[in-house]
Amino acid sequence: MFEILFESPKEAETICSIFRSICKENQMKINQDDPESIQLLSKKWDESVEQLIIRGIIHYIIEHKEQEVMLSIIQTHFYFEDHEEQQQILHIAQSIIEGDRSEIPQIQKFQHRETYLKEALQQFLRPNLSFSFHSFFTFRLQEYLKRLQRYVEVAIEEYKLEQEYQNFIQTLRDYITVTASKLDAVKIHHDEQFTIYNRAGIEMSENELKQYIDTSFIKKQPHMYIDCELLAPLVCISPKKIILYTDEPDAGMNQTIQNIFQERVQIFPKSQSLNN
Structure with missing residues (x-):
C-alpha cells in the first residue's frame, strides 16, 4: 500500500479527485479511510507510478499549489504588499511559464518546471511508502521552488520595465496634449x-x-x-x-x-x- 498524508481534508479530497479522474479501476484502488490521507493500491507498481501517481501529483502541484507559492515569494521575498501589483507580477510569471514571453533572454535556457517535479518524484517514490505531502513539498522540491523563484524574479524585472514604459508613454501623451x-x-x-x-x-x-x-x-x-x-x-x-x-x-x-x-x-x- 502507498499512502500520502495531507494537512487538511480539502487537500486530500482534491488530489484524491485528481487520481480518480485519471485512473481506471483495474489500474489502481484508491481508499480514503482518513479524511486527511489517501491510500493507493496497485498490482503493477512501475506502471502506476509513471502513469498515475507522478502524473496526478504533478497536476495537483501545478494547478493547486503553484500560484500560492509564487504569490508567497512575491510577498515575503520581494515585499510587494499591494494586491494589484502582486496580481500583475503573478500574471507575468504565469505567462513566462506558459511560454508566452519566450523572447526574454533570461528564460530561454530554462528547463520546463515539470522536469524538476518529475525527477524529484521518480527519485523519492517507492512501494509501501507512507509520507507527508507537506514535508515532501517543502524539502524534496527545492530545485522546483528555486525555479519558481527565478520565474518571479524575471517577472518582477519585466513588471518594472513595463511600469517604466507606461510612465514614459504617459509623459509623452501629456507633452503632446499641451x-x-x-x-x-x-x-x-x-x-x-x-x-x-x-x-x-x-x-x-x-x-x-x-x-x-x-x-x-x-x-x-x-x-x-x-x-x-x-x-x-x-x-x-x-x-x-x-x-x-x-x-x-x-x-x-x-x-x-x-x-x-x-x-x-x-x-x-x-x-x-x-x-x-
Missing part, C-alpha cells in the same frame, strides 16, 4: 525603416525633422525608448493626425506610436501608401 501641433498631419511609411512625409507626400529630411525637436524636453527622457530619427521629432511636431502605412501594426515602434498618439493615428497597409 503642445501646439506644428503640422496638421504627417504620413509615415514603415518598411524595414520608417520614413516621414508631410501632408503633401514630400519626404522630410533628417535635418528638417531635427529642427522640430525640443532638445530640453527630449534630454529628460530615457534614451532606451526615444530616438532622434523618428519618435523625438514626431512627439515634438505633435501632429493632429498621423497616417501610418505598415503591414506590421503590432511591431514595437508602431505600437508605441499608437500608444502615444492614440486616436490621432490611422493605420493602412503599405499597398495603400503615398508611393502608390
Whole structure:
C-alpha cells in the first residue's frame, strides 16, 4: 500500500479527485479511510507510478499549489504588499511559464518546471511508502521552488520595465496634449525603416525633422525608448493626425506610436501608401 498524508481534508479530497479522474479501476484502488490521507493500491507498481501517481501529483502541484507559492515569494521575498501589483507580477510569471514571453533572454535556457517535479518524484517514490505531502513539498522540491523563484524574479524585472514604459508613454501623451501641433498631419511609411512625409507626400529630411525637436524636453527622457530619427521629432511636431502605412501594426515602434498618439493615428497597409 502507498499512502500520502495531507494537512487538511480539502487537500486530500482534491488530489484524491485528481487520481480518480485519471485512473481506471483495474489500474489502481484508491481508499480514503482518513479524511486527511489517501491510500493507493496497485498490482503493477512501475506502471502506476509513471502513469498515475507522478502524473496526478504533478497536476495537483501545478494547478493547486503553484500560484500560492509564487504569490508567497512575491510577498515575503520581494515585499510587494499591494494586491494589484502582486496580481500583475503573478500574471507575468504565469505567462513566462506558459511560454508566452519566450523572447526574454533570461528564460530561454530554462528547463520546463515539470522536469524538476518529475525527477524529484521518480527519485523519492517507492512501494509501501507512507509520507507527508507537506514535508515532501517543502524539502524534496527545492530545485522546483528555486525555479519558481527565478520565474518571479524575471517577472518582477519585466513588471518594472513595463511600469517604466507606461510612465514614459504617459509623459509623452501629456507633452503632446499641451503642445501646439506644428503640422496638421504627417504620413509615415514603415518598411524595414520608417520614413516621414508631410501632408503633401514630400519626404522630410533628417535635418528638417531635427529642427522640430525640443532638445530640453527630449534630454529628460530615457534614451532606451526615444530616438532622434523618428519618435523625438514626431512627439515634438505633435501632429493632429498621423497616417501610418505598415503591414506590421503590432511591431514595437508602431505600437508605441499608437500608444502615444492614440486616436490621432490611422493605420493602412503599405499597398495603400503615398508611393502608390
